[in-house]
Structures are given as structure tokens and as C-alpha cells.
Amino acid sequence: MSLGDPIRRSILRDAIGIGVATGAYGVSFGAISVTGGLSLLQTSALSLLMFTGASQFAMVSLIGGGGSPIAGAATAVLLGTRNAFYGLRLSRVIGGPGRRRGLGAQFVIDETTAMAVAADSDAAARLAFWATAVSVFTLWNLGTILGAVGAQSIPDPKTLGLDAAAPAAFLALLAPRMTRRHLWAVSLGAALVALASVPLVPAGVPVLLAAFVTVVAALRLEGRGKG
Amino acid sequence: MTVWAAVIGASLGCYLLKLAGLSVPRELLDDRRLARISTLLPVALLATLAVTQTFSTGRHVMVDARAAGLAAAATAQLLRAPFLLVVASAAATTAAVRLIH
Numbered sequence: 001m002s003l004g005d006p007i008r009r010s011i012l013r014d015a016i017g018i019g020v021a022t023g024a025y026g027v028s029f030g031a032i033s034v035t036g037g038l039s040l041l042q043t044s045a046l047s048l049l050m051f052t053g054a055s056q057f058a059m060v061s062l063i064g065g066g067g068s069p070i071a072g073a074a075t076a077v078l079l080g081t082r083n084a085f086y087g088l089r090l091s092r093v094i095g096g097p098g099r100r101r102g103l104g105a106q107f108v109i110d111e112t113t114a115m116a117v118a119a120d121s122d123a124a125a126r127l128a129f130w131a132t133a134v135s136v137f138t139l140w141n142l143g144t145i146l147g148a149v150g151a152q153s154i155p156d157p158k159t160l161g162l163d164a165a166a167p168a169a170f171l172a173l174l175a176p177r178m179t180r181r182h183l184w185a186v187s188l189g190a191a192l193v194a195l196a197s198v199p200l201v202p203a204g205v206p207v208l209l210a211a212f213v214t215v216v217a218a219l220r221l222e223g224r225g226k227g
Numbered sequence: 228m229t230v231w232a233a234v235i236g237a238s239l240g241c242y243l244l245k246l247a248g249l250s251v252p253r254e255l256l257d258d259r260r261l262a263r264i265s266t267l268l269p270v271a272l273l274a275t276l277a278v279t280q281t282f283s284t285g286r287h288v289m290v291d292a293r294a295a296g297l298a299a300a301a302t303a304q305l306l307r308a309p310f311l312l313v314v315a316s317a318a319a320t321t322a323a324v325r326l327i328h
Contacts, residue, residue: 017310024318042234049238052245054276059237061285069233073240080241085268087248088261094249105246110276113269161321163280164296168317170277171297175304177270186267187274194275198283206283210275211268218264 003123011119011128018111019135021169022053026143028162029056033144034151036064047144051137052109053166054207055079062202071202078208086113093125107133114173186217292328296321 003011026047033043038060046056055076062072087108093116094104107129115132119125178184190213194206201209281297282288296317303313 014310020311021314024314038230038234042230045234046238049235050241052241055237055241059233063230063233069229073233073237076237077240077244080237080244082268082272083241084244084248085264087245088251089266089269091249091251101249102246105249106242108245108248110269110273114273117269159322159325161292161296161318161323161325164293164300164317164321165314167277167281167293167297168300168314169310170273170280171300172304172310172313174270174273174277177273183267183270187271190271191275191278194279195282195288198279198288199286202286206279207272207275210271214268214271215264217271218267219260221267222260222263 003121003127007120007124008127011115011124012131015115015128015131015135018115018132018169018173019139021165022111022136023139023143024162025053025166025169026140027147027150029053029060030144030147030149031151032057032064032147033060034148036060038063040145040148043148044141044145047141050076050080051106051140052080052083053140054110075202075205078205081208082211083108086110089113089117090129092122093129104129104133107137109136110170110173111136114177118176182221186214186221189217190214292321292324295324 029047030043033046033056034040038046043060046059050056050059058079059072059076062075063069087105090104090108090113094101094108112129112132115128116125119128174187178187190210193213194210197206197209277297281293282290299320300313300317303316308316
């Protein structure tokens with residue numbers, strides 16, 4: 001099935017928009033990473049090879065804050081578990097033969113999943129996934145290099161409000177999906193548990209606690225037969 | 228060298244997790260509980276990331292200029308503004324509040 005031009009244009013426009021927002025976020029990642037003591041090469045390697053923002057931020061902020069590289073790596077991998085769940089939803093989109101799946105797997109992240117899941121058909125979901133993958137991967141890595149190289153010379157990304165860009169992007173991705181009341185309830189509960197745990201556990205772990213709360217809530221809702 | 232080992236090891240771990248999600252048998256995908264978990268999880272985690280990245284820095288919970296940014300983004304979203312405008316309004320509002328203070 002082929003896609004109409006308006007649908008195709010709309011998907012590509014959104015993919016570029018998300019890429020630009022993520023690229024701006026990548027600038028702050030690059031800067032934070034180098035400031036935290038990682039080299040330009042290590043910083044770039046993370047964006048190329050790990051390519052999942054929350055894990056990368058957790059790792060470099062832990063190492064920068066004096067944590068051991070092993071603790072940073074463990075937290076990054078634990079945070080990456082959510083991508084396995086995203087993969088569950090994407091197997092129909094990039095399941096296919098081994099080589100395409102092997103390549104596509106690297107791009108299974110928040111942004112590509114949100115775009116693919118929001119699409120109306122399988123063809124639209126495939127275009128949304130790959131367009132977002134190319135856009136985000138390119139601009140995230142360019143942003144990383146820019147931020148890392150300019151870490152000493154650019155003004156603090158905070159003066160530009162860039163640290164508020166990422167939460168806003170998450171909000172914009174989230175909003176169209178909040179269609180049912182139990183989604184609000186579970187999301188709010190998970191977010192509050194995470195926030196309450198911020199002072200108590202290492203950086204990155206609050207999101208894991210939120211994931212745990214969500215899984216428990218999902219199983220309980222299932223038990224009550226809520227569709 | 229330890230940092231390099233962590234970079235490579237954690238990257239490999241993250242990749243294998245991504246691949247695992249795509250590679251589980253189809254019977255597992257048809258499990259209703261997993262289907263519900265995989266519907267709820269991204270939504271809840273997006274909400275969690277938005278909240279924690281707005282109201283905390285490191286291990287400190289705080290309300291600062293980012294809260295104004297998120298409020299601006301929520302307003303823009305309610306007005307059905309395009310994605311980039313939602314993000315830009317948050318950054319601009321946050322920067323403006325910091326300038327004033």
C-alpha cells in the first residue's frame with residue numbers, strides 16, 4: 001500500500017522536527033559529557049554506539065559525579081531495558097529478515113517508537129520509523145560533536161533554556177497518546193514515584209522504579225479485565 | 228581504559244536489549260499482559276522523563292525556571308501548536324525566566 005503525499009509530508013516534517021529538538025539536546029549531552037571528564041572520542045562513541053539518550057546522560061553524569069564507570073555502565077544498561085519493550089511494539093514494523101532487523105534494532109528508541117506507534121498504517125509506521133531514525137541519529141551525533149567541541153567556548157546551555165527542551169519534547173510526544181483515564185492515572189503515579197525517589201537513589205534509577213510501578217499497574221489492570 | 232570498557236560494554240548491552248525486543252517469539256507478543264505492559268510503559272516513561280527532567284537536577288528535587296518552560300509547552304500543546312513550537316516555547320520561556328532572575 002502506498003502512502004498519500006500529505007501523509008508522507010506530515011511524517012517527514014515531524015521526523016525532522018524531532019531530529020532538530022533531539023539535536024539541540026545532543027549539544028547539551030556533548031557538553032555535559034566532556035565537562036564530566038570523558039574525551040571527545042568517548043563522547044562520540046556513546047552517541048554512535050549506545051544511541052539512547054537517557055542511558056547516555058545517566059552514564060556520563062554518574063562518571064562526572066565521581067561514580068565508577070562500572071556503576072555508570074550498569075545504570076545505562078538498566079535504563080536501556082525500556083527499549084526492549086519498545087521493540088515488542090516495533091517487531092511488526094522492522095521485524096523482517098535478519099539484516100534489516102539487526103540494523104533497525106540500533107534505532108529502537110523513544111522517538112522512533114513514538115513516531116511509528118502514532119502512525120495509522122504499517123506503511124506509515126515503517127516510513128515514520130526510518131525517517132525518524134535517520135533524522136535523530138544524524139542530528140543527535142552532530143549535536144553531540146558540536147556540544148563536546150564547544151563545551152568550553154559556548155555559553156552554558158542552561159542560559160538558552162535547552163535543558164527545558166527535552167521535557168517539552170517528551171510532553172509533546174506524550175500528549176496525543178493520553179487518550180484514556182487509566183493512562184493518566186498510571187503515568188502520574190509512575191512519575192510521582194520517580195520524583196519522590198530522586199533524593200534516595202542514584203541518578204537514572206527513578207525511571208527504573210517508574211517502569212516497575214507501571215508493570216505492576218499493568219498486571220493489576222489486566223487482572224480486573226480493563227481493556 | 229576503564230571508561231572505554233564501560234562505554235563499549237554498556238553500548239553492547241543496550242544494543243542487545245533493543246535487539247531482544249524485536250526478536251522474541253510471536254507467541255510472546257500475543258500475550259495480553261505483555262501487550263498491556265508495552266502499551267502503558269512508553270506512556271508512563273515519557274511522563275516520568277518529562278517530570279523528572281523538569282523538577283530535578285542530579286539527586287535534588289527542585290522547582291526552577293524549567294517549570295515555567297514546561298507550563299509554556301503544555302499551553303502550546305493545548306493550543307495544538309506544532310512540535311517544534313512546543314519545544315521552542317519551553318526553551319524560550321525558561322531562558323526568559325532565568326534572564327529576569
